[in-house]
Amino acid sequence: MRYLVxxxxxILATGLKAIGQKSNTANIIIPAPKNIEWGVGDFVIDARTKxxxxxxxxxxxAGFFIQDLKLAANIQLQQVSKAPSTNxxxxxxxxxxxxxxxxxxxxxxxxxxxxxxxxxxxxGVQTLKQLLPPQIFSKTIVSKTAWSVPAAEIEDGPRFAYRxxxxxxxxxxxxxxxxxxxxRSFGRT
Numbered sequence: 096m097r098y099l100v101x102x103x104x105x106i107l108a109t110g111l112k113a114i115g116q117k118s119n120t121a122n123i124i125i126p127a128p129k130n131i132e133w134g135v136g137d138f139v140i141d142a143r144t145k146x147x148x149x150x151x152x153x154x155x156x157a158g159f160f161i162q163d164l165k166l167a168a169n170i171q172l173q174q175v176s177k178a179p180s181t182n183x184x185x186x187x188x189x190x191x192x193x194x195x196x197x198x199x200x201x202x203x204x205x206x207x208x209x210x211x212x213x214x215x216x217x218x219g220v221q222t223l224k225q226l227l228p229p230q231i232f233s234k235t236i237v238s239k240t241a242w243s244v245p246a247a248e249i250e251d252g253p254r255f256a257y258r259x260x261x262x263x264x265x266x267x268x269x270x271x272x273x274x275x276x277x278x279r280s281f282g283r284t
Contacts, residue, residue, distance in 0.1 A: 124225050124249075134246030136203040140164065140227075141242070145183045146174045153186035156216040160184075163224065167233045168242055181205065184223075186216060196252030199223060201244050215252070222249060 124131075146157040154174060161172050178185055181204040189209040192198065197210040197219035208219040226244045230237040 123229075124222055128222065128249050128251035130248075130250040132248040134202060134248065136246045137243035138201050138203055138206050138246065139182075139241070139243045140168075140170065140172075140184075141182075142170050142172075143182055144170075144172055145179055146172050147176070147178045147183050147185040148174050149176065149186065149188065152213040153188070153216060156213070156220050157184075157186060159217075160220050160224070163231060164242070166235075167231050167237055168240065169236045170242065178205075184208065186210075193252055196250075197222070199247065199249040201226075201248075202246050206244065218251065222251065 146161065148154045148157045157174050161174070164170050164172060172184075175183075184206040185208070187207055187209045188211065189198070190211050192209065192211040192215060194212050195214045195218065197208060197215040199219055199222060200207040200209070201223075206223065208216060208223065210216045210219055223244065224231050226247070227242060228240050230240050231242075
């Protein structure tokens with residue numbers, strides 16, 4: 096009888112926690128951002144959406160996003176240098192942010208991706224893609240999908256200035272040639 100009461104309380108507590116969550120969208124951003132504040136509404140991406148870029152880094156990152164959206168949604172976005180009044184994604188260079196950090200500001204009228212460098216813009220766009228429907232990662236055109244992003248304020252960046260890798264040779268028995276070539280490729284950025 097004690098076990099029945101315990102498991103009933105456990106199941107109820109798990110269910111109540113799930114009810115209290117705003118959205119499952121928070122669970123699909125990998126790695127989890129440092130800070131997310133959900134807003135009201137969605138930003139809808141359509142053929143009229145413009146990408147506002149200002150330099151070579153932002154144009155290159157915007158080009159990657161355009162390719163992914165063209166492949167999955169058959170929507171051809173245009174890059175412009177001046178922001179329209181609404182329905183745009185702005186790539187803004189913000190030198191006050193640390194290297195590889197980014198901020199995403201999403202509301203129903205616009206999206207602003209702020210970063211100090213190329214990697215920050217890259218990570219910001221990857222987060223933006225994760226907020227889109229999962230069909231964005233399709234290699235074929237997907238129809239009948241609402242290409243929208245939930246309104247949010249997101250801040251993120253790496254916790255540490257370095258990255259590491261542990262290779263457990265005793266459990267997996269890698270050949271020495273693989274370890275040598277692998278260690279060379281792990282050091283590349």
